[in-house]
Amino acid sequence: MNAQxxxxxxxxxxxxxPYRILDLTDHRGWLAGKMLGDLGAEIIKIEPVDxxxxxxxxxxFKEKADADHSLKWWFFNQGKQGIxxxxxxxxxxxxxxxxxxxADAVIESFDAGWMDSIGLxxxxxxxxxxKIVMTSITAFGQGGPHAGFKGPDLILAALCGTMYLCGDxxxxxxxxSVPQGYMHGAAEGAVSTIMGLYHARSTGIGQHADVSSQxxxxxxxxxxxxxxxxxxxxxxxxxxxxxxxxxxRRVIYPAKDxxxxxxxxxxxxxxxxxxxxxxxxxxxxxxPEKLLNTDWQGLDAAAIIQDPxxxxxxxxxxxxxMDFYPNFDKETIYAEALKRRILLAPVSTIADICEDEQLVAxxxxxxxxxxxxxxxxxxxxxxxxxxxAVHVGARAPHVGEHNRAIFVDKMGVSEVEFxxxxxxxxx
Amino acid sequence: MADLIFEGLKVWDMSWVGVGPxxxxxxxxxxxxxxxxxxSKRVDILRISPPFQDxxxxxxxxxxxxxxxxxxxxxxxxxxxxxxxxxxxEMAQWADVILESFxxxxxxxxxxxxxxxxxxxxxxxxxxxCMQGQTGPRAHYPGFGNLMASNSGYYEITGWPDAEPVPxxxxxxxxxxxxxxxxxxxxxxxxxxxxxRGQYIDISQFEAAVQYFxxxxxxxxxxxxxxxxAGNSDPVAAPHxxxxxxxxxxxxxxxxxxxxxxxxxxxxxxxxxxxxDAKFATLSSRKENEDELNQQVAEWTSGxxxxxxxxxxxxxxxxxxxxxxxxxxxxxxxxxxxxxxDLEHSEMGKVPYNGTQTLFSKTPTTLSKASxxxxxxSRxxxxxxxxxxDQKIDTLVASGAVEITGPNA
Numbered sequence: 001m002n003a004q005x006x007x008x009x010x011x012x013x014x015x016x017x018p019y020r021i022l023d024l025t026d027h028r029g030w031l032a033g034k035m036l037g038d039l040g041a042e043i044i045k046i047e048p049v050d051x052x053x054x055x056x057x058x059x060x061f062k063e064k065a066d067a068d069h070s071l072k073w074w075f076f077n078q079g080k081q082g083i084x085x086x087x088x089x090x091x092x093x094x095x096x097x098x099x100x101x102x103a104d105a106v107i108e109s110f111d112a113g114w115m116d117s118i119g120l121x122x123x124x125x126x127x128x129x130x131k132i133v134m135t136s137i138t139a140f141g142q143g144g145p146h147a148g149f150k151g152p153d154l155i156l157a158a159l160c161g162t163m164y165l166c167g168d169x170x171x172x173x174x175x176x177s178v179p180q181g182y183m184h185g186a187a188e189g190a191v192s193t194i195m196g197l198y199h200a201r202s203t204g205i206g207q208h209a210d211v212s213s214q215x216x217x218x219x220x221x222x223x224x225x226x227x228x229x230x231x232x233x234x235x236x237x238x239x240x241x242x243x244x245x246x247x248x249r250r251v252i253y254p255a256k257d258x259x260x261x262x263x264x265x266x267x268x269x270x271x272x273x274x275x276x277x278x279x280x281x282x283x284x285x286x287x288p289e290k291l292l293n294t295d296w297q298g299l300d301a302a303a304i305i306q307d308p309x310x311x312x313x314x315x316x317x318x319x320x321x322m323d324f325y326p327n328f329d330k331e332t333i334y335a336e337a338l339k340r341r342i343l344l345a346p347v348s349t350i351a352d353i354c355e356d357e358q359l360v361a362x363x364x365x366x367x368x369x370x371x372x373x374x375x376x377x378x379x380x381x382x383x384x385x386x387x388x389a390v391h392v393g394a395r396a397p398h399v400g401e402h403n404r405a406i407f408v409d410k411m412g413v414s415e416v417e418f419x420x421x422x423x424x425x426x427x
Numbered sequence: 428m429a430d431l432i433f434e435g436l437k438v439w440d441m442s443w444v445g446v447g448p449x450x451x452x453x454x455x456x457x458x459x460x461x462x463x464x465x466x467s468k469r470v471d472i473l474r475i476s477p478p479f480q481d482x483x484x485x486x487x488x489x490x491x492x493x494x495x496x497x498x499x500x501x502x503x504x505x506x507x508x509x510x511x512x513x514x515x516x517e518m519a520q521w522a523d524v525i526l527e528s529f530x531x532x533x534x535x536x537x538x539x540x541x542x543x544x545x546x547x548x549x550x551x552x553x554x555x556x557c558m559q560g561q562t563g564p565r566a567h568y569p570g571f572g573n574l575m576a577s578n579s580g581y582y583e584i585t586g587w588p589d590a591e592p593v594p595x596x597x598x599x600x601x602x603x604x605x606x607x608x609x610x611x612x613x614x615x616x617x618x619x620x621x622x623x624r625g626q627y628i629d630i631s632q633f634e635a636a637v638q639y640f641x642x643x644x645x646x647x648x649x650x651x652x653x654x655x656x657a658g659n660s661d662p663v664a665a666p667h668x669x670x671x672x673x674x675x676x677x678x679x680x681x682x683x684x685x686x687x688x689x690x691x692x693x694x695x696x697x698x699x700x701x702x703x704d705a706k707f708a709t710l711s712s713r714k715e716n717e718d719e720l721n722q723q724v725a726e727w728t729s730g731x732x733x734x735x736x737x738x739x740x741x742x743x744x745x746x747x748x749x750x751x752x753x754x755x756x757x758x759x760x761x762x763x764x765x766x767x768x769d770l771e772h773s774e775m776g777k778v779p780y781n782g783t784q785t786l787f788s789k790t791p792t793t794l795s796k797a798s799x800x801x802x803x804x805s806r807x808x809x810x811x812x813x814x815x816x817d818q819k820i821d822t823l824v825a826s827g828a829v830e831i832t833g834p835n836a
Contacts, residue, residue, distance in 0.1 A: 014614075015611075015614035015615055015617065015618040016614050016617065016618075018621070031638075031639075035607070035610050035638075036610070036614075039610070039611065039614045040614075058662070059642060059643075059645075059646040059650065059652065061645075061649055061650070062649065062650060063650075071642045071645040071646055071649070072642040074642075074645060075641030075642050075644075075645055076641065076642075122788070140760050141760065141763075141764055141786065142786075143763065144759070144760045144763030144764060145759040145760060145763060146741075146759060146760035146763075147760075148742045149741045149742050149745075149747075150682075150741065150742060150743075150744065150745035150746075151745065151747075152664075152682045152684060152745050153682075154659060154661070154667060154668075154680045154681075154682045154745070154747075155680055155682055155745050155746065155747035156747075157680070158669065158678075158679070158680035158747040158748060158749040158750065159747040159748065159750055159758065159760075160750070161750050161751065161752060161754070161755050162595070162596060163669070163680065163749050164678075164749050164750060164751045164752075165596035165597075166585065166593065166594075166595055166596055167585075167586065167587075167593055168586075168587070168590065168593065171587065172659070172668065172669040172670075172671070172678055173669050173678055173749050174585065174586060174587065174593070174658055174659055174669070175585075175659055175680075176581060176584060176585045176595060177584045177585060177654070177655070177656050177657040177658070178584050178639070178640065178643060178654060180639065183603075183639045184602070184603075184606075187603070187606035187607070187610075188606060188784050188785060189785075190606065190610045191453065191606050191609045191610050191613070191785070192785040192787070194610055194613045194614055194617065195432050195453075195457065195613060195787075196432075196787070197617065198432060198433075198613055198616060198617050198620075199432040199790060201617060201620065201621070202620065203430075205789060207787055207788045207789040207790065208787075208788040209785050209786070209787050209788075210785065210786040210787075210788070211784060211785045212760075212764060212784055212785075214760065214761075215761070215764070215766055215784040216784040218755065218781070218784075219449075219602050219781065219784065220595075220596070220597065220599055220602040221596065221597065221752070222445075222491075222596070222597030222598060222601070222602065223473075223476065223477065223478060223490070223491035223494065223597070224596065224597070224752050225494070225752055225755060225767070225779070225781055226478050226490040226491075226493075226494060226778065226779055227477075227478045227752050228752050228753045228756060229756075229778065229779045230478040230479065230480050230481070230482075230490050230775075230778065231477070231478045231479070231481075231482045234751040234752040234753050235596075235752060236676070237596070239593055240591060240593055240594065242594070245477070251573075251594050252582070252591050252592060252593070252594065254591070259582075259583075259591060259592055260577075261573070261574060261577035261578075261582060261594065263571060263573055263574060267475075268470075268472070268475070269472055269475075300475070301475065301476075301477075301484060302484050305484070338565060338568055341568075341569065343569075343570065343571070343574065344574065345570065345574035345575070345577045345578040346577065346578060347577050347582045347583050347592050348577065348578055348579065348580050348583060349580065349583050349653050349655070350580055350583075350640065350643045350644060350646075350647045350653045350654050351647055351653045352580075353579065353580050353637060353640070353644065354644060354647050354648060356633075357563075357564055357565075358559050358560070358563045358564060358565040358566075358633065359633065359634065359637070361562070361563040361564055362560050362562060362563045362631065362634070364634055364637070365644075373649060376645060376648060376649055377644065377645070377648035378641065378644065378645065378648075379634070379637045379638055379640070379641050379644050381634075382607055382630070382631075382634045382635050382638050383607065383611040383628055383629070383630050383634075384560070384561075384628070384629040384630075385611065385615065385626055385627070385628050385629075386541070386626045386627040386628070387615075387618070387624055387625075387626035388614075388615070388618055388626065390611075
């Protein structure tokens with residue numbers, strides 16, 4: 001049973017309730033506004049009059065490939081108000097500037113320099129509202145030799161360095177199949193925007209935050225970047241195996257109904273975990289003496305460096321586990337691991353995640369009402385905060401759905417003028 | 428120059444490994460005073476993980492630890508002793524922000540739960556980050572981001588469709604969660620600045636990681652589809668792959684997203700006869716004949732140096748060298764943005780830190796110092812933050828409750 005996105009939930013103020021943020025992003029930046037909206041900021045999504053081109057990105061609700069049924073649009077624009085505005089027209093620009101005067105932040109993800117080129121760059125916005133925080137999310141940043149380069153996800157994965165380390169070493173490097181680059185860029189954009197707002201609140205000084213999605217993605221290299229400078233080497237991809245100081249261990253194992261991931265380490269990190277596996281296995285099968293009699297807790301990186309031959313024990317262990325795990329399904333293996341504190345996890349499918357007992361127990365999934373379906377399951381609040389609500393927003397807006405609420409009710413545009421703006425396709 | 432964003436903010440960083448320390452690093456690099464708890468008795472596993480300066484393992488010689496903890500001061504505490512726990516509690520009274528990533532329940536055992544701390548420090552913002560959250564049946568399960576990346580679906584959707592799933596490098600979901608923790612934490616600080624009220628934040632790495640999969644969860648819930656791995660292919664682009672170039676394990680990624688781009692790309696290749704075949708004329712026909720298409724493109728790219736080809740194709744065609752770690756230091760854009768920052772570490776010497784991914788126009792992010800050795804700044808912290816006398820500090824060091832290593836030992 002999922003929690004409902006009822007009025008009680010979005011009637012409670014979130015931490016960012018006083019803020020109004022204008023969201024000009026396309027699919028590259030949607031997540032930034034969503035994260036801040038989840039924390040209570042009022043997000044006004046501004047689309048072109050014909051709708052955000054990202055509305056045509058699949059997957060779609062029951063294969064209805066139109067502007068109102070993109071599930072990407074639904075999720076990342078949930079909780080936002082939607083207005084349409086032609087920023088190429090002078091009247092559209094004037095209306096946008098009026099919105100800027102009353103807003104706290106602008107988030108955009110146009111190609112580098114586009115906002116400047118239409119006369120709405122940071123300098124212009126700052127002159128209208130010195131407190132405004134403008135966050136620009138692009139592939140490579142606003143300036144520099146690659147600022148004008150094309151950077152779809154595959155190119156970001158290549159240039160940020162993560163792709164080189166991913167995949168079977170006998171085959172080409174591979175990206176994560178669900179695009180990640182702009183997710184990282186947009187999440188970084190959320191961080192930068194709230195940092196800018198925090199500063200502007202106390203000083204009255206806004207600023208421009210220039211995010212590079214390439215670099216935001218490269219943070220996922222974890223510990224890899226210093227290797228050339230410290231050890232004069234570059235890490236290589238090792239596929240379903242992992243390497244530690246020259247010793248190889250398998251990471252992915254077949255289970256009866258899919259796969260599991262196990263982190264095999266000796267020493268402090270994982271010695272106990274290996275002993276716990278043997279304890280479990282010993283109940284049903286015979287564990288080879290050689291493996292059973294190894295001091296895994298003593299076999300850390302330093303011990304292997306001292307005696308590289310000992311590193312081969314991990315390969316032998318991996319081979320034995322290849323025969324052991326397929327006797328059980330993922331759920332059983334994970335349950336035993338939890339009980340015995342073995343460092344492993346299932347290779348979850350999206351279906352597994354949707355039914356995950358931990359996520360369900362924490363009421364992570366929520367139902368959001370749409371015209372087409374009154375209870376679509378969404379991933380919900382990603383933080384639990386003791387004083388301020390983390391929102392479950394209403395469904396994403398249709399094109400221009402809140403035009404009247406914003407332009408007429410909030411900005412005081414007259415009914416006659418409103419009608420004229422609609423007819424002139426300014427809004 | 429304007430003050431840095433978090434000038435004057437006091438942060439007690441009791442977290443370890445990835446998410447907590449990286450969250451605190453955002454604050455530290457932007458002006459906060461961040462004190463990082465450490466111990467060589469319960470050592471942060473990053474300190475025993477590579478890369479090590481000159482390949483030599485040592486608690487103070489790991490840049491895995493280093494890169495996550497620059498701009499911070501190091502306080503060494505052996506939390507197995509009551510004296511150290513008392514110091515930790517005093518630090519919690521000093522702090523505006525407390526971060527922790529212990530197994531749920533540990534902080535309460537030490538009298539450091541939010542309820543304990545906020546009694547006398549009501550404005551404090553405390554953030555707990557762990558794998559699966561503070562509550563629920565798996566709250567107590569320890570783990571690493573590598574396992575969470577598997578548990579939250581990232582491995583299932585990575586690799587080739589004809590083979591098993593493949594791990595993404597590293598503790599991937601740490602590098603999703605740390606931006607959710609940071610955003611929530613600063614939002615709470617902003618709320619506190621307006622209302623005077625602190626609060627407690629519980630963030631599960633699992634829940635943050637699944638946010639990126641929102642559309643995929645919806646696709647399952649309304650359509651019953653389960654996304655899976657697809658190599659480098661994309662449903663609405665072809666060519667879309669990594670192609671071999673001159674040299675060992677050198678590749679270029681190319682993404683053609685429209686028929687217009689395909690025509691430009693054909694010109695760039697010198698309009699070879701094979702490319703004129705009707706089976707490559709439209710996106711759908713190229714998708715149908717993708718294996719053959721990829722083979723033909725690979726033949727062309729294999730005569731090129733990947734970086735030269737990148738510059739030959741861009742900005743007309745989306746192309747990028749598949750960069751290894753050496754390449755990142757020579758990437759013209761990375762250099763332009765001054766991404767890698769060399770800092771002088773007390774024992775490692777000059778080492779490179781990952782810098783900021785955002786350039787702020789008025790409050791530039793500033794990596795103020797190299798990462799500390801275990802407890803490197805214990806004396807300074809206890810004197811400046813808690814007003815301890817040298818005599819008191821000496822006693823704590825002598826008993827082993829407080830630890831100092833590195834140049835100040």
